[in-house]
Amino acid sequence: MSNSNTTDFTNPSTFILLGIPGLERAHVWISIPFCAMFIIAILGNFTILFIVKMEPSLHGPMFYFLCMLAVTDLVLSTSILPKMLAIFWFNSREIDFSACLTQMYFAGCFSVMESGIIVAMAVDRYVAICHPLRHSTILTIPMVAKMGLAVVLRSSMLVLPYPFLVRQWRYCRTNIIPEPFCAHISVVKLACGDTHVSSYYGLFVLLCVLGLDGIFIAMSYTQILRAIFSLPTKDARLKTFGTCFSHLCVILIFYVPGLFSSLTYRFGKNVPLHSHALIGNMNLLVSPMLHPIIYGVRTKEIRDRLLWFITHKG
Known part of the structure; x- marks a missing residue:
């Protein structure tokens, strides 16, 4: 913490995550809904994966895409929540630069990947409703695998420049991030000099996704x-x-808050820091x-199979 206010350093070895700025005294209380959301996300998505795996009748395109969405949600949650809860519970704010x-x-x-999977699910709905007789011949298992691979490759390559661009900047202002996790735009704002390349590329990724x-x-x-x-x-x-x-509910839940959060980060200069942090994390x-x-x-199909497992277990 001794370097928190240093004004002359380059490439700090650690960053300091503030959590929810201005609400530090309420961190323990804030952690309760966040922890509940994490537990529900883990249990719910593992349940989806388990049911689809155990029920052969669910081995179809829609449920394969749903499993991809569940895996994406699991990785997205576990990449953010553990460190966030460590900040709320143990005041463990330091994070290594590479971490x-x-x-x-x-x-x-995985945010970009989630968007790609939602698009793939839209294609599945289009084929199922507009070409129902050809659904099984168009969306074959190899085709679903190719679509999934395309989604993974696109998201991996599209976001890959983020860490490389961020690593090359000098950080001479501060190493304090007013967030509970390392958001791209928040880290870029700490850098000195002309960081327009990172900002414009982040905007390009946003336009590609949204x-x-x-x-x-x-x-x-x-x-x-x-x-x-x-x-x-x-x-x-x-x-x-x-x-x-x-699928329409998933679209609204993902894109509307995501658009609002991105616009708030880039143009909401008068929005309080704790609002930035809460909006970004809730998204x-x-x-x-x-x-x-x-x-x-x-x-x-999922509801009936889940009820069967519960009653059979009982």
Whole structure:
């Protein structure tokens, strides 16, 4: 902590994470909902993986994409929450420079990966509703694997410049990060000199995720809605639309807070630091918690199989 206010150093060996700035005295109380969200996310996503693995009838494209989403949520949660809880409970604020860059990469990579999986799920819904007779021939297991590999490669390569760009900057202001984890934009703001390359690249990644992915999803749902409204009866339209409801909830939960958080970080200069920290963290933690709940409640196959396991265990 002795170097916290140093104004003449380059590439500090550690950063200091403040947690939720201005709310340090309430850290223990703040940790309760965060810990609850973490536990629910871990249990819920492992339950989804277990049910899909154990039930052969669920071995299809939609459930494979759901498993990819569950794995992504698990990694995203575990890359952020343990250190955050250590800050809240034990005041363990120091983080090694390399560990900070690693956390930054994993948080960014798996956030982008989550967006790519949501796009893949939109494609699955499009094929299932607009080309139902060809669904099994279009979305074969090899095709699903290729789509998953493309999502992983895109996110890995897109976020890879983050740590390399951040590592090259000099840090002569402070090594204090007003966050409970190493967010890319928060670390860049600590650097000296011209950091526009990092800022512009971060904006480019944001546009790729919220822009291009949003366009693909909008195009898919335009065709889906056209197919739904062409159905002859209201019951058929409602039943078909119901198959998309879970995915629509996931879209709203991921993109709306993500857009709000990104805009707040970049343009919300008058927003208090604790609001920045809370908004950014809630965006990364709420989605992994809610995804298994949404699909567990809304997907009949998963719900029935979970109830069977519970009653059979009893």
